[in-house]
Amino acid sequence: MFELDTEVRKWRSGVEHRSSLSARELDELEDHLRARVDLELELDAALAPANAFATAVDELGEPSTISREFTRAGRPRWRSLLLAGWALYATSFLMPAFGYSSPSIDRTTYGYEIVPQLIQHTVRGEVLAVAALWLPNLILLLTLPAWRRRRPWRRAWTACIVGLTGALPLGLGLLRLGDAGPGFHSGVGFWVWCASFVVVATALWFRRRDWASAV
Structure with missing residues (x-):
C-alpha cells in the first residue's frame, strides 16, 4: 500500500x-x-x-x-572560508614564526626564512626534519583541488587530517606558553600558520556538505 x-x-x-x-x-x-x-x-x-x-x-x-x-542560486560558504584559510597561510610566511632569546642571542625567524632551511634539510637527507617541516605544508597544498567540485573532497577524513595538522602544533605551542624563561618561543606567524589549517579544515567540512547560503 x-x-x-x-x-x-x-x-x-x-x-x-x-x-x-x-x-x-x-x-x-x-x-x-x-x-x-x-x-x-x-x-x-x-x-x-x-x-x-x-x-x-x-x-x-x-x-x-x-x-x-x-x-x-547561492554563494557557497566554503569558498570564502577556504580563501580566508589560504590567505592566513600565505600571510604567516611574512610574519615572525619563531624566535630565540637568551642573554647573548636575540634571534627572530620569519616564515619565509624557513623555506631555505627546509631545502637544506632535504639536501642533507635529514628525514625526520624533512617530514616534520615539509609534510604539514604538503598536506595543505593537497587541498588545492578542493576548489573544484570533486567527490573525494566530500569525505570527512580529509577535513580531519588538515585540522589535526594545524591543531597538533597549536596545542604544543600553547603548552610552551607557560615557559616564560629565555629560549625558543613561537611568533605570531606560527599561530597564524596553525589557524590557517583549522580554517581550511572547516572549509573542507562545509565543502563536504556543500552548504550554500542564499544570496
Whole structure:
C-alpha cells in the first residue's frame, strides 16, 4: 500500500546521500515535492497517489542536478572560508614564526626564512626534519583541488587530517606558553600558520556538505 509520507522520507534520504544539499534546502525541496503531488491529484482526480508522486519526482530531476541548481542560486560558504584559510597561510610566511632569546642571542625567524632551511634539510637527507617541516605544508597544498567540485573532497577524513595538522602544533605551542624563561618561543606567524589549517579544515567540512547560503 502506497503511503506518501513514507515514500517522501525515502526520497529525501536518497537525495541527501546523493547530493550536497543542506537540511534547509532539503526542507524546501520536500515542501515543493508535496505541493507538486497535491497539484497532480487536483488536476486528475483519477490519478493514483503513487503515480502523482512518481510524476513529481521526475519533474524535480536527479539529485546531482538539483544540487547544481541550488549551488548556482547561492554563494557557497566554503569558498570564502577556504580563501580566508589560504590567505592566513600565505600571510604567516611574512610574519615572525619563531624566535630565540637568551642573554647573548636575540634571534627572530620569519616564515619565509624557513623555506631555505627546509631545502637544506632535504639536501642533507635529514628525514625526520624533512617530514616534520615539509609534510604539514604538503598536506595543505593537497587541498588545492578542493576548489573544484570533486567527490573525494566530500569525505570527512580529509577535513580531519588538515585540522589535526594545524591543531597538533597549536596545542604544543600553547603548552610552551607557560615557559616564560629565555629560549625558543613561537611568533605570531606560527599561530597564524596553525589557524590557517583549522580554517581550511572547516572549509573542507562545509565543502563536504556543500552548504550554500542564499544570496
